[in-house]
Amino acid sequence: MQIGHNRRMTGAQCLADMFKGYGVTHIFHVPAVLRTTFAEMERRTDIKRLHVHGEKAAAYMADGYARASGKPGICMAQVIGALNLAAGLRDAWLAHSPVIAMTGGREPKTKFRKVYQEIDDMPAFEPVTKFNATVDDVARFPDMVRQAFRVATTGTPGPVHLQFRGNEGQIDAEEADMEPLTESLFARVPAFRPAPDEASLRAALDMMSRAARPVIVAGGGVRASGAAAELVALAEALQIPVATSLNGKDSIPGNHPLSVGVVGTYSRESANRIVNAADLVCFIGTETGGMTTHFWAVPKIGAPAIQIDIDPQALGRNYPLAAAVNGDAKVALGRMAALADGATAQKRAPWVAEAQKFCADWRSKYQAALESDAVPIRPERLCHELTRHVPDDALVVVDTGHAGMWMGGMFDLRSPRQSYMRSAGHLGWAFPAGLGAKCACPERPVVVFTGDAGFWYHIAEIETAARWGINAVIVVNNNGGGNQSKRGFDRVYGGQQTAKARELWTFSKVNFARIAEDMDALGLRVEQAAAFPAALAQALAANRPAVIDVVTDIEALAPTAVA
Ligand SMILES: Cc1ncc(C[n+]2csc(CCOP(=O)(O)OP(=O)(O)O)c2C)c(N)n1
Ligand SMILES: [Mg+2]
Secondary structure (H helix, E strand, C coil): CCCCCCEEEEHHHHHHHHHHHCCCCEEEEECCCCHHHHHHHHHHCCCEEEECCCHHHHHHHHHHHHHHHCCCEEEEECHHHHHHHHHHHHHHHHHCCCEEEEEEECCCCCCCCCCCCCCCCHHHHHHHCCEEEEECCHHHHHHHHHHHHHHHHCCCCCCEEEEEEECCCHHHHCEEEECCCCCHHHHCCCCCCCCCCHHHHHHHHHHHHHCCCEEEEECHHHHHHCCHHHHHHHHHHHCCCEEECCCCHHHCCCCCCCEEEECCCCCCHHHHHHHHHCCEEEEECCCCCCCCCCCCECCECCCCEEEEECCHHHCCCCCCCCEEEECCHHHHHHHHHHHCCHHHHHHHHHHHHHHHHHHHHHHHHHHHHHCCCCCCECHHHHHHHHHHHCCCCCEEEECCCHHHHHHHHHCCCCCCCCEEEECCCCCCCHHHHHHHHHHHCCCCCEEEEEEHHHHHHCCCHHHHHHHHCCCCEEEEEECCECCCHHHHHHHHCCCCCCCHHHHHCECCCCCHHHHHHHCCCEEEEECCHHHHHHHHHHHHCCCCCEEEEEEECCCCCCCCCCC
């Protein structure tokens, strides 16, 4: 595309200038790809070029960076690492995170001739990207990079892949007449805030105002839109209890009187009970997927429902809707809060009281576990200590599996200034993603919660964190195995697994604190729950990355979802 201010430059100079123009601060990569561009970055920008230990970790770091900042996260790999990078994009895809992946690719002159390390990587990126494209001519750098940012940040955000010609993307050394124009509009999510059609919005609001027992289910779209304040304002104005998906957990603090917890499979019992007792479910910025709805049992399909989403294709996908609103969550909720008739709130007082009773019942059921002094430590107690002691402006980054269950159900945010991000399915995501989040928000405390199986995946990145001074705090719920699998193996063994079956899900007992120290991070080991707050405080103040190895009970199982 000719814009009129072209000048002769290399692709590398153009790309480096464009990264700078988009406000990119960090790039996560395994060498060697776009080498000339990296050299130009050093000459032309202050961008930090983080050389990490694996492409999947690079993708997770970029994802964590993106979810923490709203700015696209950039990760890179040469041709042989491309599928590792693609594997890492899956979580960004599932969580709608704007990650831009760049890889080396094939030369038309030599493809199909068995070039060392080369296969066709493009199909692997297809299911995990919104836009998956090749850059074959250096003159296309400007428009293709702009398109990458545009696609990543608009509509429902998501990952993008650009493959640059040459196994290591050597096309970047070629010259063309180009302008490194960037569009600040697409430098972060959300690029646009489409306002909903007023009639649809009023119809939805009318249903909420008339309902006697409504509940809101807020999802990751609320956090992507930055709509937490508007959500809480609407819920307060109309007195509607709020459940969240795991992705939406930070859209309302857990100590808010209308917060009822995370709903779905990795959930809190009170939230599932309230959603199933409601006479109207208001889905906002959620896919209404299997995890959030406990495979469409919470609520049951056919429950009266309304939905607000930026993606029109999400509206009604799983639940027939009485009202559908297409638009940005912040705009929609802000407008609804402004129009809301607070006089209707009074009639929902009994329902709010009932919802609060469900929450109180949950709390008394788990009080003993939340405050347990047991040794080895109960995970419930660990979550409770985090609720009490994670700083007011912390970013909490949580792995999946049991980590997702424990923290989704047992941990509460105390402040609207705290953030929560979670693996959308991949074990091992949280540690690298937490490092990426810390790169994006260096001034905020970042606390990662992971199991030991999750931590093992990318343990080498402790060295990256220490080398780059990425001072996140990693809390490892270390039970010496992947004990979420225990239940499933008991089941297939007909009730109780054999002793030998434990080889399917246990590891050697390892002290991660010692490993951390060997890599120049702070390592602390906690064997008594009462010692955790002091360890957390020491880790947060350490001025280097810290691993807190918490020795927990391998027999402890998180409660399963109620329907
Ligand atoms: C990439 C990937 N592979 C496998 C799984 C399945 N999985 C879920 S939880 C889990 C074990 C988790 O172990 P750990 O992190 O130690 O937590 P724990 O259950 O012991 O608390 C496994 C293997 C997954 N979620 N992601
Ligand atoms: Mg474990």
